[in-house]
Amino acid sequence: MPTLRIIPIALLAFSILFSSCGGGGKRKPKDEATKPAQKAAGIGRIHFFLETSASMGGYLKGATTFKDVVSEVVNKSNQIAPVSVYTITDKPQPYQGGVGPFVEGLATTPLANGKSSKLHTIFGQVGAKATGNDVAVLVSDCILSFPDADIKRDPEINRNNASSVLKNQINDQFASLSRKGISATVYAYNSAFNGTYYDYQNKKSQLNGEQRPFYIWVIGKQSLVADFDRQLLERLSERPAQQLSFGSGDGLKKYELFFGLNKKGDWRAERGNVTEIKFGRKAEPAEFAIGLDLAGLPAYAQAPDYLKENLVIKADNATLKLVNVQRRENVNTTKRMTDREQQLLARNSHVLTFKIDDLFDDEATVNVRMPVRFDTWYQTDWSTMDDRTEAGRRKKTFALVHLMNGVREAYQTGTNDFVNFTFKLEK
Template structure:
């Protein structure tokens, strides 16, 4: 995998030289921790590090990149326009086969002002490998105190101004094969910010099965006439609905997507020729004690309860899917058409991510789908 840090005049204010009396900026703390985790994590192999300046990305050692984040560099480059920067990163050898982590403020200030009107199209063209190679893009948004010269996209009434600790946004993009992006987001990007957007993310089919016996928690035991038969179930719903617990391994999902509230809101349960649903407030992660103390639960990270209240045909297939969420609401809140006055918003962020979203078909493919054969008793 490769990490790319844009180091232009517009980024330098995130990384002032610190000291005992000068606390690190949020950028320095967060990105310093991310670089360290990337360097030491067993989930990452073949690490490479680059600075994105006013030419092609320049390879540097881990220690050099860490020094830049700590503020131990005197001169920043002029910078590269956003579409060209992304195009340069994704045109590098092996880019479609690996994870590329891009750290930048993603401010787009083209030399040709007419390019502003084509922002989504320019982004879509620059990340062509995303659609051609069916790659995923994860976007994480954060703010940090900024000390130095701020270069807005909108140059009037001031082409630049000096900031002294005002907070402005920066972003981390993770681009690559969907399963690798999912793993990096879940295992390496510790304590990721709340502002997250994922495009084209898919995982391998997770371990998934009904759990009916050898359970010590009475709340997990089935209710109604149901028994297991291989990987499927046989049940009788002629009088009352049947509730049962299933285990699922969601370790490949980003941490935010493993939260019960997110799963309860987004999981879709379908049963052709029948009626099935997710029991309210039933999605929860398993504790280590539950996994170790009940071997039947060991393969899973989460449990949830399913309810079958109607089954018209002798056999059917129940499915549980996680649809890919569309562009989240925070993107609009963090977008502006005039960034001349610094704020926690980025010029044209919604247009930038519109270009990303347009690189994928409509509707987006599900993140995963699991299935369970059912027979009518």
């Protein structure tokens, strides 16, 4: 017993000594962009890419939301994990000096002077950096287009072939990433645009403050992207107007069966299965709760209402229904819980409560599945197929619907699930 008392006292003394030797009241550097990043758990390095084709130039002239957002995102990313900066048109070019000079360069250096770029090639090169524990970030206007020479030969090639050739090039690129377990999140913003705009026929218009969309893509392993999204959004002062996450990989199979939380009726928890269920006229209908860690899913897929509507529950030889979905912070913990059950609750983000109405045999197998589904905000409000006039292009991106559908179809396959696990009910 004396040993048990000495250890915490020693640790406390060490903690006090360590904290007193740490900050020492030093003032924080004024320039956060040059502050060395503290490595976040799990994320190794962030590779930050700015597309610099000529079509991006108007975002960089004058006072624009684009410059504000990109400066903040690269700066706050550097607080999450170390950042390497690149510009990209046909291939990545490391930005000399890193984050601090890059932030200055957004205001002082003509960056967007490259030739037109092929988006599927850019996504491939950016995605190639999202290996191991690294995450890649791309800033682009996301305008799908054939090369200049093709447009000169056929001014309608972009409009006539965006839904086939260009969409399938994007699909093929993201299908390759999906097979490697790489997911993606996209943030959508609007910004004033001051400069030359190239429409789908490559004809020029001079815009002065017209609102144009731009997009920030985060690419990497699903758990790393989810962690990066959470940390970045907590830090941003300029939130995206829209957001969409494309998950990858198999559905979540891990779950925890609580043995007391939300329990009704007479039954036992045994190796993740509900066993020894008592039925009868005097028996209270059995209810049980399962914990899931859904923190890695897109934000909309974590909403309790979304889960209630989209979880597919199949049970052979049983009548079973989902009666409640709760976020962990909304679970009633006023009733006494064992330390073990508190630990189970702490490591899960959601609690699903089920009710067993009947069991027709001695045993039943239950499958809980939630197919991948994605928001479709981009289909009308953010996409246009004729950007030659202000009315046709204002706050819209040419052929965005085909780009995003290409990505969506790469992830939303018949075998791709957000959740997919199985357990048993036994009398």
